[in-house]
Amino acid sequence: MGKLIAGNWKMNGAIAANASLVEAVLAGMPASPCAVAMCVPAPYLAQVGGLLQDKTIALGAQDVSAHESGAYTGEVSAAMLRDLGVRYAIVGHSERRQYHGETDAVVADKARQALSLGITPIVCVGETLAQHESGATEQVVRRQLAAVIHVNGHCISEIVVAYEPVWAIGTGKTASPQQAQQVHAVLRAQLKAATAQPGRIRILYGGSMNAGNAAQLLAEPDIDGGLIGGASLKPADFLAIIAAAS
Ligand code: PGA
Numbered sequence: 001m002g003k004l005i006a007g008n009w010k011m012n013g014a015i016a017a018n019a020s021l022v023e024a025v026l027a028g029m030p031a032s033p034c035a036v037a038m039c040v041p042a043p044y045l046a047q048v049g050g051l052l053q054d055k056t057i058a059l060g061a062q063d064v065s066a067h068e069s070g071a072y073t074g075e076v077s078a079a080m081l082r083d084l085g086v087r088y089a090i091v092g093h094s095e096r097r098q099y100h101g102e103t104d105a106v107v108a109d110k111a112r113q114a115l116s117l118g119i120t121p122i123v124c125v126g127e128t129l130a131q132h133e134s135g136a137t138e139q140v141v142r143r144q145l146a147a148v149i150h151v152n153g154h155c156i157s158e159i160v161v162a163y164e165p166v167w168a169i170g171t172g173k174t175a176s177p178q179q180a181q182q183v184h185a186v187l188r189a190q191l192k193a194a195t196a197q198p199g200r201i202r203i204l205y206g207g208s209m210n211a212g213n214a215a216q217l218l219a220e221p222d223i224d225g226g227l228i229g230g231a232s233l234k235p236a237d238f239l240a241i242i243a244a245a246s
Contacts, residue, residue, distance in 0.1 A: 007232025026233035104147035168207025184222035211240035
């Protein structure tokens with residue numbers, strides 16, 4: 001199983017800017033790339049999906065509703081994402097947990113909705129700075145992942161996990177390769193205990209991964225790729241990370 005590099009554009013983009021960003025990345029893709037995805041804002045899924053049609057980059061969303069359909073104003077369902085050709089959906093990003101009150105249970109239901117329609121959820125886990133400093137990192141990420149395992153049972157081998165220490169997101173502070181590897185090994189062991197096919201599950205690192213530090217992080221045995229925020233908006237940087245993973 002090769003590595004996966006997923007860009008998370010967050011709430012950035014505009015019709016014209018999206019087109020130039022996608023074109024620049026497509027133009028610089030290596031001949032044999034690792035798996036690559038772009039997780040774009042919902043209003044641009046159709047546009048970017050069109051630009052990525054028959055290309056080597058998969059389309060991703062940044063969220064999915066925990067509900068199937070109905071009276072949930074503003075929500076986007078997994079079926080709608082599938083209609084638009086979405087392959088991956090980020091769930092439980094720390095910005096959703098922090099600013100939108102998403103609990104472990106909601107995140108688990110979102111993963112279930114995605115899985116039920118063949119969309120791969122990229123399940124984010126990670127500790128805050130306070131939790132990090134109090135030595136609670138492993139306990140926090142295990143609890144977050146356990147909720148998803150509990151609700152999704154044997155389907156768990158179809159998910160992607162992203163370890164994103166909250167203190168490293170958008171801050172320029174990266175977990176050291178050794179720090180990240182240690183947490184990834186904990187998550188790997190937890191997944192091994194939960195499924196007969198743990199070898200299929202990628203565990204990505206996210207949090208200020210950039211062109212300069214990607215190769216070292218990706219060299220760790222349990223780091224199977226990256227979830228890239230800021231650097232995914234800069235074609236040269238995103239391409240350098242893809243090259244390091246390919
Ligand atoms: P960052 O964001 O690369 O800008 O730190 C990563 C993420 O939040 O997914």
